[in-house]
Amino acid sequence: MAPKQPGLVNSISRLFVAPSNRAVPKSLYVYGNVGTGKTMVMDLFYDTLPIDRKRRVHFHAFMLDVHARIHRIKTTTAASDPILPLADDIAKESYVLCFDEFQVTDIADAMILRHLFTELFDRGVVLVTTSNRHPSExxxxxIQRQSFVPCIDLLMKKCHVLSLDSGTDYRKIDRERSQHPVFLHPLNAATRQSINQLTDKLTHHQPLTPKTLRFLGRELIIPEQANGVARVTFKDVCANALSAADYLEMVKHFHTIILTNIPRMTMKHRAEARRFITLIDAMYEAKVTLIASAENSIMDIFNADEGQDAIADQMRLMMDELQVDVSEVSSPLFTGQEEAFAFQRALSRLIQMQSKDWVNKDLQ
Incomplete structure (x- = not known):
């Protein structure tokens, strides 16, 4: 971290004083390809920002919090528009709001963000965010993207839009690896033996027992865990209908997740692939150690080209039922382009998560 120079700190302090005392500075939207240092730069900014009213949160966690607060406002108050008291609360808590991995793939989120950002900017909140996408993308x-376009226009008006894209994925630069390999393949007897040995080492030979996580009025059963280590199969957490809320809860309770039997995924498995990506995002954000066994190497566990025909057929059937124009089949949300793009980020993070400075110290 760069040293805090008095002159620099004083300049930043003058910039981020209360909005009632001076003009509100423009927000910042940083975008670029995977592994180019966007999160690192935002974290450096956040850590050196000399104010108390600031919040740094991953976008998944931010939206989960937003949905939970909206539900609470609707069930406990008579507010006709829950976004207004929500924006009031967020503005009171955070003058500067930083979140990582800004993305919009859900129509409900799109509509909420359009209204919420308008109200937050009106209240003087400064947004600092990173994304793999330019705002226009x-x-x-x-679906109904035209209704979201005003939010894009608002971001372009209120934010400095900065490209941080050197063309280098710094996570893929050679790093010192952990003493023990942590991404094991193929799925055979030798891999299973290695996984068992790593489990014993990390749990200090404690017996594995089930644990039930209770949150948001629901339950998630971890079939095997001990000493802060969870051992789950790909089927347990990616083939079942779990969401970002489940994965964020998991990483609160476990410093290490042993994920076994990861299959080779194609676009026929896009739902499982998206859950896997979301799980890796949650683990990366929380700096959780991943031990994994897979059918293929990291670079070969996902094929975005295979299975496209089946996806197109499924989308056409769904669109016929929803009476949506068939031209929507070209949407990246439906053809799997979003999954292919997001998987590049996941692969980049998986490579970094094998490094010595990332892996649980018990394996050093």
Whole structure:
């Protein structure tokens, strides 16, 4: 971290004083390809920002919090528009709001964000966010995207839009690897033996027992866990209908997740692939150690080209039922382009998560 120079700190302090005392500074939207340092730059900014009213949160967690607050406002108050008291609360808590991995893939989120950002900017909140997409590419070709365009226009008006794209994925630069390999393949007896040995080492030979996580009025059963280590299969957490809320809850309770039997995925498995991507995002954000066994190497566990025909047929059937124009089949949300794009980020993170400075110290 760069040293805090008095002159620099004083300059930043003058910039981020209360909005009632001076003009509100423009927000910042940083975008670029995977592994180019966007999150690192935002974290450096956040850590050196000399104010108390600031919040740094991953976009998945931010939207989960937003949905939970909206539900609470609707069930406990008579507010006709829950976004207004929500924006009031967020503005009171955070003058500067930083979140990572801004993306919009859901129509409900798109509509909430359009209204919420308008109210937050009106209240003087400064947004600092990172994304793999330029604002104009957000929710591209999504259902009813035209309704989201005003939010894009608002971001372009209120934010400095900065490209941080050196062409290098710094996560893929050679790093010192952990003493023990942590991404094991193929799925055979030798891999199973290695996984068992790593499990014993990390749990200090404690017996594995089930644990039930209770949150948001629901339950998630972890079939095997001990000493802060969860052992789950790909089928347990990616083939079942779990969401970002489940994965964010998991990483609160476990410093290490042993994920076994990861299959080779194609576009026929796009739902499982998206859950896997979301799980990796949650683990990366929380700096959780991943031990994994897979059918193929990291670079070969996902094929975005295979299975496209089946996806197109499924989408056409769904669109016929919803009476949506068939031209929507070209949408990246439906053809799997979003999954292919997001998987590149996941692969980049998986490579970094094998490094010595990332892996649980018990394996050093």
């Amino acid at each position: 957000l929710y591209k070709n999504g």
